[in-house]
Amino acid sequence: MSAAKFSSAQAPPAAPASVRVRAPGKINVSLRVGPLRADGYHGVASVYLAVSLFEEVQATVTESPGITVTVDSDGALQVPVGGIPLGPDNLAARAAQALASFAEKPTGVHLHITKRVPVAGGMGGGSADAAAALVACDALWNTHLSREELAGIAAGLGADVPFSLLGGTAVGLGIGDRLTPAISKTPLHWVLVASDSGLSTPAVYRALDALRTEEQLQAEEPVEVDSAILAAMRSGNARDLAAVMSNDLQAAALRLAPELADLRSAGVRLGALAGMVSGSGPTIAFLAEDSGAATALEAALRAEGHRALAVEGPVSGARLLPAVVG
Structure with a gap:
């Protein structure tokens, strides 16, 4: 069946009055951080993995001009939302x-x-909200921008926003915004454990710089992704990945939140192949052997009082959801 065509006398389909979009959180399966640059940023080399924990944005046309925001939460991780700004x-x-x-x-x-x-959990939740808002407003306003054009806008909003649009698996260079899709077709299974308090990303980077100064460590430049990480992701072998996944920000996050070290140890004791701070933390991502192992680990961590959730990745980036009928 051929695609529908509209003559000059016909109007194009009207934009919807309300749309829903979901966008995934991410795990940094590998995160290498270069030295502090003159512009105040750090160069990074990251392997991003989008996982099946989704933010959702409902965008609705209003009669009054301007942009308004409300926030709530649901789901197993019981995310507190009290400190989220609701203004511009x-x-x-x-x-x-x-x-x-x-x-x-x-x-x-x-x-x-x-x-x-x-x-503030190191999983790019705010970036996922931004990516979802871009896709939602593109639909509401009939801007018809390509994904590449949306990604250009996303890059101006934050380093993780372009990946939230893309999803899947990708290598991120620069400040994390220069993305190259990577092959990772076999699902990997994880258990996420949320902390009771967040960590400021700038504070974690400052702590990393302080640690490097104290220990007289020289960061690599240019910073690059370990090829062993990409090989493990392509193979989908969880044990191979557990042996090589790493995060340069982990030591800094543990300095600011030392209780996370005990949590990492608990997850491994309960059956995880490996555990790592996700991004700047404090969320901990535990890698499991398979789906069954992830489900068992989630239950064991919950039994010890932790807010745990089994997820998998890769998953797609920001996408429109079907309209709710009735």
Whole structure:
């Protein structure tokens, strides 16, 4: 069947009045950090993996101009949302505002965010909200931007936002925003454990710089991804990956939140192949042998009082959800 065509006398399909988009959180399966640069950033070489823990944004056209935001949460990790900004500083609101300049007739929009990814947890939850807002407002405002064009806007919002659009598995260079998709077709199974408090990403980077100064360590430049990580991801062999996954920010996160060391040890004791701080932390990602092992590890960690959730990856990036009928 051929695609529908519209004559000059016909109007294109009307934009929807409300859409829902979900976007995944991520794990940094490998994260290498270069020295502090003159511009205040660190060069990184990261292997990103999008996992099946999704933020959801419902975007609705409003009669009044401007962008408004509300937030709630649901899901097994019981994400607290009290400290999330609801004004123009919210990253999803910033994403919508950035997209508005590309729309012929941008309307007012209300963004309702359902949080499931830990806040300030090293999993890119705010970046997922921004990616979801870009996709949602693109649909509401009929901007018809390509994924590449949306990714260009995303890069101006934060280092992790382009990956939240892309999803899957990718190598991230620069400050993490220069992405190259990587092959990883076999699902990998993880258990995430959320912390009761978040960690500031800038504070973790500052702690890393301080540790390197104290220990007289010289960071590599240019920073590169370990080929063994990519080989393990391609093979889908969890044991091979457990032997090589690493995070240069982990020592800094453990300095700021030393209780995480005991949590990592508990996960391995209960059956994880390996455990690692995700990104800047404090969420811990435990790698499991397979789906059954992840389910058993989730139950064991919950029995010891931890907020644990079994997930898998890779999964797709930000996507429109079907309209709710009825």
